Amino acid sequence: MLNLYHIVMQDGMLYKNYVIMKMRVIITTSVITFKQPSLRVYTAKMSSDTGQWCLIESDPLIFFYKGVFTELIRAFNVQGTQVEEVWSLDEALEELKPVYGLIFLFKWQGGNDSSRLHPEADLSVDENVYFAKQVINNACATQAILSILLNCPTIDLGAELENFKDFTRLFDPYNKGLAITNSELIRGVHNSFARSDPFFMDQTDQSSSEKEDIFHFISYVPVQGALYELDGLSNGPVNLGPCTEDDWLEKVRPVIQERMSRYTSAEIRFNLLALIKNREDVYRTRIGEIDEQMIHASNTNNSGELMQLSEEREHLLQKIEREKIKFKGYERENSLRKHNFIQFIYNIIRILAERGELQARIEYARKEMSKRIKDRAEKKKGESGSKN
Incomplete structure (x- = not known):
């Protein structure tokens, strides 16, 4: 069964949705003749503006973080940890103890996200907390992980990450962020988990209503008797009040719930992950x-x-x-x-064309895409109505 993808021809573009890879790519056209007339094969533009840090997907509806984050941490040579998704703020967390820290993923709504602090928040500097500013795009996922790892003395960081922590301990938050950005170890591990994507989205062809949502990662971790929210886009670590190793999970619940309450009831794209001891x-x-x-x-x-x-x-x-x-x-x-599946998909398209089966599959995919667009429009309409 050729069911790894759907193909949709719409407005002169070819959209490919990988079922396994869950990737969407927009491709520009050039014409090649196959047995089936009017078939177009599409070539891609290479992205040249991604910088030294690649993008790790962040949409919680299409991406499974626990496997990627667990493997990413292991690639740092950190021992004895793993990441698990949390589906509940009570029983599920209790079953995962010991929990070293939590990573919360949410839809970014602009500058107000980091400025709207918990009522009991304290931004006073605490030298016991390892806090780094995020100084480069695409680094927030890895930085959220590091915010927990570098603040948990009971975690075996491995020689390289331990040396990095010791070397940068007295840096100010901005220079810590620069050090993370320029660390060959951290950047290399981060980039090794990029999806294979030789294409880029041409943002100039998209209307403002079609721009993709932006998601952001922040961390919650107990440090020497206090609960902290660590967000690389904030000015400093946010002290949320005193806690113990036994009750910090209980105290972080209302903080996360308050963040979630800022969104409409139609917004369900949140993800909570726990960095825990290896099961x-x-x-x-x-x-x-x-x-x-x-x-x-x-x-x-x-x-x-x-x-x-x-x-x-x-x-x-x-x-x-x-x-x-x-x-x-x-x-x-x-x-x-x-893995780069482009050549594989290209040959499947070619074989379908040679068999005369491609057009029927395109028509089917068109209908599916039209249905998705309609569903998306109805969802946005519902969100707009709930805001009013």
């Missing part, structure tokens, strides 16, 4: 404890406790296997995301 390590630690308890239960002939512990141990082993499968899936997902 396999957590499970293996618990298995070690169970083994000791089983020895004691065996010595005291406590068969009931022994059976209960044995069942828990088996359950943990199953969880470990699921974690291994999940991590292999992350590797495959990132490999697919970074």
Whole structure:
């Protein structure tokens, strides 16, 4: 089944939607003759203005962050952590403990996002907090991750990131941001997770109503008895009040809920991620404890406790296997995301044309795209109505 993509011919452009890769590309035309007349093959312009930092996708409806962020952190040689999506601000967070920090993704609405602070916010400088200004576009995802990693002394950062932290510790926020921008390690790891995309969006052809939404990442992390919001676009770390390692998750809930309340009910594009201790390590630690308890239960002939512990141990082993499968899936997902499928798709289009099947698929894709455009327009109309 040739179902990896849809093709739509509309206004002289070819839109390709990858189902697996979830990428959209706009391509300009040149004509090549195939067996099926009127077929056009499209060539692309190369982007030359992306700078040294590539764009990592940020739309929460089409992108799965936990795999990319987990692999990105591992590429820094940071040990014993992973990233998980959070679907609830209560039970789900409790199950993920220990949680080192949270990353919140939201739709950027302009300068008011960072200036509208929590009522109890304190912007006074705290030298214990590692805070870096974001000084380059496209870096906010990686910077949000670093904001947690560089503020958690219990995380094994690895030699290179630890040396970077020590070297820049006394820098002011702006120079810390410059140091992050110019770090070959950080920039190289970030860029290695870019999707393979030889095309660029010609913004001059888009009306203001068609411009893509911008999304932004910020971090929440406890540092030496206080809860902080770290946003590279703010002037400094935002002290949200005192907390402990046990209650900081409870105290961050109303802050995140308040941010979400600034949007209309139709806006659902939020994402909350938790940077947590590696689950396999957590499970293996618990298995070690169970083994000791089983020895004691065996010595005291406590068969009931022994059976209960044995069942828990088996359950943990199953969880470990699921974690291994999940991590292999992350590797495959990132490999697919970074692979250039253009030649593959070009040849599929050519084969469809040779078989005389292309036009029917184009017509089908046109109908699908028309439906999406209509649905999008209705959604925007609903958002506009709710604002009024």
